[in-house]
Amino acid sequence: MSPVEFxxxxxxxxxxxxxxxxxYIDVKRDDMIHPFISGNKGRxxxxxxxxxxxxxxxxxxxxxxxxxxHILATACxxxxxxxxxxxxxxxxxxxxxxxxxxxxxxMKLHFIDREKYKNKKLLxxxxxxxxxxxxxxxxxxxxxxxxxxxxxxxxxxxxQYDHIFCACxxxxxxxxxxxxxxxxxxxxxxxxxxxxxxxxxxxDAVETLTPNLxxxxxxxxxxxxxxxxxxxxxxxxxxTFCSTTGILIEPVYTGKAFYALMDLVEKDYFEPGEKILIxxxxxxxxxxGNYKLFxxxx
Ligand SMILES: *Cc1c(COP(=O)(O)O)cnc(C)c1O
Numbered sequence: 192m193s194p195v196e197f198x199x200x201x202x203x204x205x206x207x208x209x210x211x212x213x214x215y216i217d218v219k220r221d222d223m224i225h226p227f228i229s230g231n232k233g234r235x236x237x238x239x240x241x242x243x244x245x246x247x248x249x250x251x252x253x254x255x256x257x258x259x260x261h262i263l264a265t266a267c268x269x270x271x272x273x274x275x276x277x278x279x280x281x282x283x284x285x286x287x288x289x290x291x292x293x294x295x296x297x298m299k300l301h302f303i304d305r306e307k308y309k310n311k312k313l314l315x316x317x318x319x320x321x322x323x324x325x326x327x328x329x330x331x332x333x334x335x336x337x338x339x340x341x342x343x344x345x346x347x348x349x350x351q352y353d354h355i356f357c358a359c360x361x362x363x364x365x366x367x368x369x370x371x372x373x374x375x376x377x378x379x380x381x382x383x384x385x386x387x388x389x390x391x392x393x394x395d396a397v398e399t400l401t402p403n404l405x406x407x408x409x410x411x412x413x414x415x416x417x418x419x420x421x422x423x424x425x426x427x428x429x430x431t432f433c434s435t436t437g438i439l440i441e442p443v444y445t446g447k448a449f450y451a452l453m454d455l456v457e458k459d460y461f462e463p464g465e466k467i468l469i470x471x472x473x474x475x476x477x478x479x480g481n482y483k484l485f486x487x488x489x
Pocket of ligand 1: 229230231232260261331358359360361362363364365444445472473474
């Protein structure tokens with residue numbers, strides 16, 4: 192098995208509301224790709240790593256917040272691909288289980304104040320400009336290569352779906368899924384759920400990465416206050432969902448996407464008999480970073 196080949200199953204959701212409304216939902220369990228390489232962050236890194244290797248670079252340099260799924264995926268995939276890794280972490284020095292795991296996988300961490308962090312190319316040049324081994328990997332893996340990796344999520348699916356859902360941060364994953372759907376899921380509408388406020392920018396990002404897609408619809412009203420912000424109904428939804436399905440979702444990304452999908456089911460947005468696929472993009476660190484929200488008041 193190559194460290195950058197990913198496999199994940201498709202699981203049917205058994206919930207009484209779906210039976211009642213005659214809606215069929217499958218979950219593409221990209222969270223099951225790997226315990227630490229969270230779903231789409233592994234997909235996004237595949238062609239980045241192949242490119243770095245093709246250019247004979249041996250050291251991935253990347254960027255992220257202290258609970259970043261991307262940082263952890265980079266640390267683990269670099270280790271399994273025989274590459275070194277360094278990450279510049281936004282903000283003051285902290286310790287947490289995610290950063291600890293990154294270090295266990297051999298990643299070097301540097302904490303960078305928020306102002307300086309803003310210009311990643313400048314940071315890269317300051318420390319790695321003259322290092323022929325160094326390979327720049329943007330925050331979250333944002334790149335054309337990331338889109339290519341996410342296109343593969345649409346391969347080998349068991350059905351033709353009417354609708355496909357995913358959470359969006361930068362839009363690269365949505366772009367890949369929509370591009371992959373164009374060839375493999377021709378009748379599907381691809382729905383993006385931005386987890387940030389003002390998510391309409393996602394359409395521009397997608398257009399820049401993959402021009403002329405016309406199978407995309409955004410649902411911008413499910414951000415719950417903004418990136419990594421949350422509200423009580425979202426936490427309640429996640430608890431109910433996890434305890435009735437055994438599938439772990441979290442409040443930063445997947446919780447908002449699943450909430451949006453189930454809310455649209457409740458509001459009869461879909462026709463009876465329609466088949467829907469939701470891509471579980473992973474995101475365990477989003478749970479670890481927010482676990483206190485799930486403790487019941489004593
Ligand atoms: C990063 C991430 C996303 C968003 O991916 P983009 O390509 O930035 O839109 C969605 N879900 C999870 C779990 C993520 O970690």
